Amino acid sequence: MVRYLARRALLLAVTLLIASVIIFALTRLLPGDVARLILGREASEMALANFRQEFGLDQPAPQQYVNWLVGFLAGDWGRSFTGTKAPVQPLVVGRLGNSMRLALMTLVISVPLSVGLGIIAALRENTWVDAAVSLLSLAVVGLPEFVTGLVLINGLALGVRALGLPATSTVPDGTLADWVRQLILPALTATLVLVGYISRLTRAGVLEELRKPYVRTAVLKGLPTRTVIFKHVLRNALLPTITVTALSFGWLIGGLVVIENVYNYPGMGALLVEAVKQRNLFVIQAIVMVTVFFFALANLAADLLYALLNPRIRLE
Amino acid sequence: MARPLTLLGLVIVSVFLLMAVFGPLIAPYPFDAIIRGAARLPPSPEHLFGTDRLGRDVFSRVLWGAREIIAIPGIATALAVGFGTIIGLATGYLGGWLDEIVSRLMDSLLAIPALLLALALLGAIGSSPVGIIIVIVLLYVPIVARVIRSATLNLRSSGYIEAARLRGEPLMYILFREILPGVLPALAVESALRFSYAIFLTSSLGFLGLGVQPPTPDWGRMVSEGRESYATTPWALWFPAGAIALLVIGVNLLADGLRRILRYEGAA
Amino acid sequence: MPNPVIEARGVSMDYRLEKGWLNAVRDVSLSINPLGIHGLVGESGSGKSTLALALMGYLAPNARLSGGAVWLEGEDLFRKSQAELRALWGSQLSLVPQDSLAALNPAYTIGDQIAEVTRQHFGLSRRAAWQQAVEMLARVRIADPTSVARQYPHQLSGGMQQRVTIAMALSARPRLLVLDEPTTALDVTTEAVILDLFRELIQETQAAALYVSHNLGVIAQICDQVTVLYAGEVMASAPVRELYARPVHPYTIGLLASIPRPTTGVETRLPTIPGVAPALGDRPPGCVFAPRCPAALPHCFTDKPPLEMIAPGHQVRCHRWHEIVNGDVAILTQPEAAAPHVAHQLAAESVLSARGLRKTYGGAGWWRRLTRGSARRVRAVDDVTVRVRPQSTLGLVGESGSGKTTLARCIVGLETADDGQLELLAIPLDRRLARRSRAQLRELQMVFQNPNDTLNPYRTVGQTLERALERLSPQPLPPDQRRQRVLELLEVVRLTPDYADRYPAELSGGEKQRVAVARAFAADPALVVADEPTSALDVSVQAVVLNLLKDLRAQKGASYLFISHDLSAVAYLADWIAVMYLGQIVEEGTAEQVYQRPSHPYTEALISSIPVPDPAQAGGRIRLTGDAPRAADIPTGCRFHTRCPRKLGPVCETDAPPWQEAGGGHRIRCHIPAAELLALQVSAPKSD
Ligand code: SF4
Numbered sequence A: 001m002v003r004y005l006a007r008r009a010l011l012l013a014v015t016l017l018i019a020s021v022i023i024f025a026l027t028r029l030l031p032g033d034v035a036r037l038i039l040g041r042e043a044s045e046m047a048l049a050n051f052r053q054e055f056g057l058d059q060p061a062p063q064q065y066v067n068w069l070v071g072f073l074a075g076d077w078g079r080s081f082t083g084t085k086a087p088v089q090p091l092v093v094g095r096l097g098n099s100m101r102l103a104l105m106t107l108v109i110s111v112p113l114s115v116g117l118g119i120i121a122a123l124r125e126n127t128w129v130d131a132a133v134s135l136l137s138l139a140v141v142g143l144p145e146f147v148t149g150l151v152l153i154n155g156l157a158l159g160v161r162a163l164g165l166p167a168t169s170t171v172p173d174g175t176l177a178d179w180v181r182q183l184i185l186p187a188l189t190a191t192l193v194l195v196g197y198i199s200r201l202t203r204a205g206v207l208e209e210l211r212k213p214y215v216r217t218a219v220l221k222g223l224p225t226r227t228v229i230f231k232h233v234l235r236n237a238l239l240p241t242i243t244v245t246a247l248s249f250g251w252l253i254g255g256l257v258v259i260e261n262v263y264n265y266p267g268m269g270a271l272l273v274e275a276v277k278q279r280n281l282f283v284i285q286a287i288v289m290v291t292v293f294f295f296a297l298a299n300l301a302a303d304l305l306y307a308l309l310n311p312r313i314r315l316e
Numbered sequence B: 001m002a003r004p005l006t007l008l009g010l011v012i013v014s015v016f017l018l019m020a021v022f023g024p025l026i027a028p029y030p031f032d033a034i035i036r037g038a039a040r041l042p043p044s045p046e047h048l049f050g051t052d053r054l055g056r057d058v059f060s061r062v063l064w065g066a067r068e069i070i071a072i073p074g075i076a077t078a079l080a081v082g083f084g085t086i087i088g089l090a091t092g093y094l095g096g097w098l099d100e101i102v103s104r105l106m107d108s109l110l111a112i113p114a115l116l117l118a119l120a121l122l123g124a125i126g127s128s129p130v131g132i133i134i135v136i137v138l139l140y141v142p143i144v145a146r147v148i149r150s151a152t153l154n155l156r157s158s159g160y161i162e163a164a165r166l167r168g169e170p171l172m173y174i175l176f177r178e179i180l181p182g183v184l185p186a187l188a189v190e191s192a193l194r195f196s197y198a199i200f201l202t203s204s205l206g207f208l209g210l211g212v213q214p215p216t217p218d219w220g221r222m223v224s225e226g227r228e229s230y231a232t233t234p235w236a237l238w239f240p241a242g243a244i245a246l247l248v249i250g251v252n253l254l255a256d257g258l259r260r261i262l263r264y265e266g267a268a
Numbered sequence C: 001m002p003n004p005v006i007e008a009r010g011v012s013m014d015y016r017l018e019k020g021w022l023n024a025v026r027d028v029s030l031s032i033n034p035l036g037i038h039g040l041v042g043e044s045g046s047g048k049s050t051l052a053l054a055l056m057g058y059l060a061p062n063a064r065l066s067g068g069a070v071w072l073e074g075e076d077l078f079r080k081s082q083a084e085l086r087a088l089w090g091s092q093l094s095l096v097p098q099d100s101l102a103a104l105n106p107a108y109t110i111g112d113q114i115a116e117v118t119r120q121h122f123g124l125s126r127r128a129a130w131q132q133a134v135e136m137l138a139r140v141r142i143a144d145p146t147s148v149a150r151q152y153p154h155q156l157s158g159g160m161q162q163r164v165t166i167a168m169a170l171s172a173r174p175r176l177l178v179l180d181e182p183t184t185a186l187d188v189t190t191e192a193v194i195l196d197l198f199r200e201l202i203q204e205t206q207a208a209a210l211y212v213s214h215n216l217g218v219i220a221q222i223c224d225q226v227t228v229l230y231a232g233e234v235m236a237s238a239p240v241r242e243l244y245a246r247p248v249h250p251y252t253i254g255l256l257a258s259i260p261r262p263t264t265g266v267e268t269r270l271p272t273i274p275g276v277a278p279a280l281g282d283r284p285p286g287c288v289f290a291p292r293c294p295a296a297l298p299h300c301f302t303d304k305p306p307l308e309m310i311a312p313g314h315q316v317r318c319h320r321w322h323e324i325v326n327g328d329v330a331i332l333t334q335p336e337a338a339a340p341h342v343a344h345q346l347a348a349e350s351v352l353s354a355r356g357l358r359k360t361y362g363g364a365g366w367w368r369r370l371t372r373g374s375a376r377r378v379r380a381v382d383d384v385t386v387r388v389r390p391q392s393t394l395g396l397v398g399e400s401g402s403g404k405t406t407l408a409r410c411i412v413g414l415e416t417a418d419d420g421q422l423e424l425l426a427i428p429l430d431r432r433l434a435r436r437s438r439a440q441l442r443e444l445q446m447v448f449q450n451p452n453d454t455l456n457p458y459r460t461v462g463q464t465l466e467r468a469l470e471r472l473s474p475q476p477l478p479p480d481q482r483r484q485r486v487l488e489l490l491e492v493v494r495l496t497p498d499y500a501d502r503y504p505a506e507l508s509g510g511e512k513q514r515v516a517v518a519r520a521f522a523a524d525p526a527l528v529v530a531d532e533p534t535s536a537l538d539v540s541v542q543a544v545v546l547n548l549l550k551d552l553r554a555q556k557g558a559s560y561l562f563i564s565h566d567l568s569a570v571a572y573l574a575d576w577i578a579v580m581y582l583g584q585i586v587e588e589g590t591a592e593q594v595y596q597r598p599s600h601p602y603t604e605a606l607i608s609s610i611p612v613p614d615p616a617q618a619g620g621r622i623r624l625t626g627d628a629p630r631a632a633d634i635p636t637g638c639r640f641h642t643r644c645p646r647k648l649g650p651v652c653e654t655d656a657p658p659w660q661e662a663g664g665g666h667r668i669r670c671h672i673p674a675a676e677l678l679a680l681q682v683s684a685p686k687s688d
């Protein structure tokens, strides 16, 4: 298993490295002079040159990439182009924390909910329960977060107001009550998108396991249905769900960008949109790189869990 | 259950397609016409979807906007599916170093969450219809390629492909005449799914203010504007939002129907 | 007569498909006494597995019992509640399933899965149940039960996995054991050992057993009573010796005759049963076998024959059994002699010669290890030299993992051999497919194993054949001539012209394989490589394809490299045989030499393990202990020394054995001198 994980980790490192090149290339090598874009049409050659030098944009692209990557690894993520030209790192890390809170809240709600729905739908295949879950997931799976979010805020306005939930969310203080109060709506919005996806794949996974011969073996051993389902089927059916959940984390990150905007929540996504509008390159790069890193970490965690639960890999 | 829902999806998508083609012809007003003294009117026979806070006819704007929201994802999906299929067929069939390198590249692209990659790219090239199309193509080529590659891998060792090799068939014949028909079910379902996600993405970008620039109406941006004046003109939010929801659901129903009809059990 | 353990009376079963409920099993009765091993034979779709599970009171989710009843020692199983059935399953009624790996849960240890049974039924403690599981493993002759109990299913070989499922089935001392094709996935040498084990264990437990199989050879070896199922109905039921010695039902007669036997010889054709079994829901109203029966009379198509007792314990469902018994109707036409086959057995020239062929997989480079996991180096083909003589057939036999398929693929060029020389018609043949000339491609064609993917599902049969003609014909053919040739090809493989416009989905497995043969013969190749071309087909269909291959060889003057794990099928077609073990050839010679005097200890065991479809011939004498080593860790010295019953001593473990010439082209790779090996064969009393 150690070999397996080492291999996965190494592969991930390769992927991250290539991804960093892609991110750098996409933000930097595309047409247009950054300095001119930031400083505007009227800026003097002098000012432009100063700007380039200040941010190291006068160096050849490969050099810039290496500087950026080394700096990034060392914790120096560059400085913002705008305002006080503050260092990017504390800014992004602060916002990252806020986004993580929201992501955590979402996962706590959505994973048990959607896995549960998927299992129920599979066990009740071709009944109205299954049909209802399928229809629900079909209906919400493709809806953009801003639509579902706005429905939650405005459509259910009466109920929402009655519960005293804010339409715009702020970072929760330490108490659980405040976590729920501040984050329940945005987390529910994100959940709606994830539920359709995870529950469908969970359902498919459970159905696939149910059809395998070992299930019949278990039934014909005379085991009670409960044991057959919980000990035999779910144990195997949940393996693919782990991978799916990790993958949906990437989706969640994208969804949070929109949701933070809907709820005016000071997360990393809101910062990213701002940065994109201002073409604040170092901020964009830092945010994207950090998310990619966390996404990769989530995948590695999933691999670890998968390996632990799967004797084929554990005993490799 | 599958049949009526698939039909419903088909009807919805057809209506929107007709809207995209003929919408501008039947729209009662130009999309940017500010009707004097008609700001903030609720829906009425005169203004089916009401007017926004500037006095623009929401119905007309929704009709005009259909073109963008279908054309951009449509063109982008077609391109992504085209390139993705070629890459998937070639890497899946040929294997070896080509497959190794391309797959690594595709995996790396997939390691960047879609919307973030889109934003980073748009930040660099600025938003324009072409920019958005490029972004979507870049996002979806790896996904399509991966699906087609695995479908191709399944077929590669089948007897009829090996028989073709033993006849000395040229590569192009094997890829496009022998393998391609076999991956069409996967391709059809995948195209429908990609189209749905492309609409999702395009409208999300519009909502974030990074979509098609004003004054062309964009449903996502209309929702975002509608939200600001929600207290006075809620209809300016609900109608474009509803249009997006309906279109996406329609495409999803269609994709799900295709999956059932073609008995294709791929990932969602 | 003791009371039967299990008794089915008039059982009918339906399956729910899209079209509604379709009848799958009709009016079947059978009973099994304690210690009895009842065989249930049938081809695919005969309903044998469905029926077998019904005898346990088990119905698949989309199946129902539409008539009849099943009694377990006098109690009606289908009147029982689920809870009552659960109390019987695993304790009184046990199943040994077909695919043992799939039938074991991958996530739990062997010990845990066996212990589950006794914990459930006897309420044993975890520890006591585990202890009992270990004892069960020992009873199924697993050498190291304590450590196997701690392993997971995927860590065991196929034979071991099957032992585990047997241990599981027997752990609560069942009254009835249902064995559903338990050896189908195993190699013959392993199968033979497992069959011996069944026989002993059933004796020990005093249970009754139902043995389901499509393999008449296996049934003959293990059962004492046989029921023949066709299209969901019982055609015949009889004591095993009687059924094989004096089959009465036309289907039974045809089926038994169509099995190739090691002794069938090259000079005859196999009798065949025309047509295919009817699909579910498409069964004839009268005798279900009528459309394929050579003795069918008009009323056979309308009146269903009753199941009649023609002798004690012998039942037959046929209107004409009297006439058949009296010899008034002949079911089998005298087996035609095959078209004269002139094999140039000792000819010096060869159609194909391969020298020193090698192919190794895995272990390639750090990058591959990083991305694909640590692939161990597997020497699939290791220094193999073979040749195929003009107009003759080289039969390549060996068990799974012996490298026979890899060797074939290297020869046709689907895989590129790492090393070695190839020559086709005395002209060097490049190892890479892309470097071969068009003429060489034309002369070397292949028939594949799986009928279901051998034809492009999106093309008609005609289009498939036309493309082959277009690519392979020496001169370009104008379209109308091509069409003409397609019809000729169809005729050659005995298919009517209307098949040209059909899609593969409309063809049965045997028909697809015949089209594949036609495609290979499109441009009269010199050598056709056939890789297990009949192993996916039913017995009655297999004979048709084997006959076809035999006829074409004579008609077209082609040679074959025929690969199969089925030694009888090989014997039917091949005049030269090469036996492969772990990537190397261990014995070669003419068919007669190899089958009559199998001299290499491995060949000897292999041939001795063939389940002969004749209960009078007791099972062979030689059994191999242990499993074949994995191809990744090949033993030193003689590769067979880990299992060889004649192992000489340390020399076999250290030195690779030399080739020993036994005369007449017969060669054996063994340390024991050829003369001695041959002497062993001559002195050993032949069981037949
Ligand atoms: S009943 Fe007629 S058709 Fe059926 S097996 Fe007997 S002779 Fe043949």
Ligand code: SF4
Pocket: C600, C601, C602, C638, C639, C640, C641, C644, C645, C646, C647, C648, C649, C652, C657, C669, C670, C671, C672
């Ligand atoms: S060389 Fe030794 S081990 Fe190998 S087959 Fe001959 S006797 Fe057996």
